Amino acid sequence: MRLLQTFGILTTFLLGSSRTAPVPDPDPKSILDFLPKKHVHDCGKSTWYNDTSVDSPLASDCMVVVTNIQNGGSWTVENFISKEHQLVQYGTCAFSVVGSEPNALATYYMIGNEDIRSAIIESVNRYMGAGSGRVGAWGRFHCQGGAPSYGYDVKWRIFPNH
Known part of the structure; x- marks a missing residue:
């Protein structure tokens, strides 16, 4: 009987301490967080405006951009001076962004790569000139900003790469 009581106390001690022992919080960032992801969405829904002309880039070149960035990517863009930044280009087609204000x-x-891909694909679907095979467009979306919980209005555009 004494042996059972001792065993019970020992079991309670061991199990009780394993349940109450502090467990360190896991690091919220693992090495996997820094690997490129295939589909990155950093911005919300976009608006679109037609800017197609005879000088616009070839829609086929813009679709090569879409293919080139399909395997992931994210661009961190400074906004301190509100300057336009050309992020990707191929042939006659370029894609740029600029923050709405410093x-x-x-x-x-x-x-994110999917933000760029969506803007280009939708622009080609909406505005590719009949017979010209060209597309030009611009729009706005709200993207994740540098401060926690702070987003930013960003203007994007598809234009000729010179």
């Missing part, structure tokens, strides 16, 4: 709370914003 802001000390969001000195940078992020653009």
Whole structure:
């Protein structure tokens, strides 16, 4: 009987201490968080405006951009001086972004590959000139900013790469 009581106390001690022992919080960032992801969405829904002309890039070149970035990617873009940044290009087609205004709370914003791909694909579907095979467009979307919980309005455009 004494042996059972001792065993019970020992079991309670061991199990009780394993249930109450502090467990360190896992690191919220693992090495996998830094690997490129295939589908990165850093921005919300976009608006689209037609800017197609005889000088616009070839839609086929813009679709090569779509293919080239299909395996992932994210661009961190400074916004301190509100300058236009050309992010990707191929042949006659270029894609750029610019923040709506400088802001000390969001000195940078992020653009994902799927944000760029969606803007280009939808622009080609909507505005490719009949017979010309050219497309030009611009729009706006709201993207993740540099400060926690702070987003940013970003203007994008598809234009001729010179």
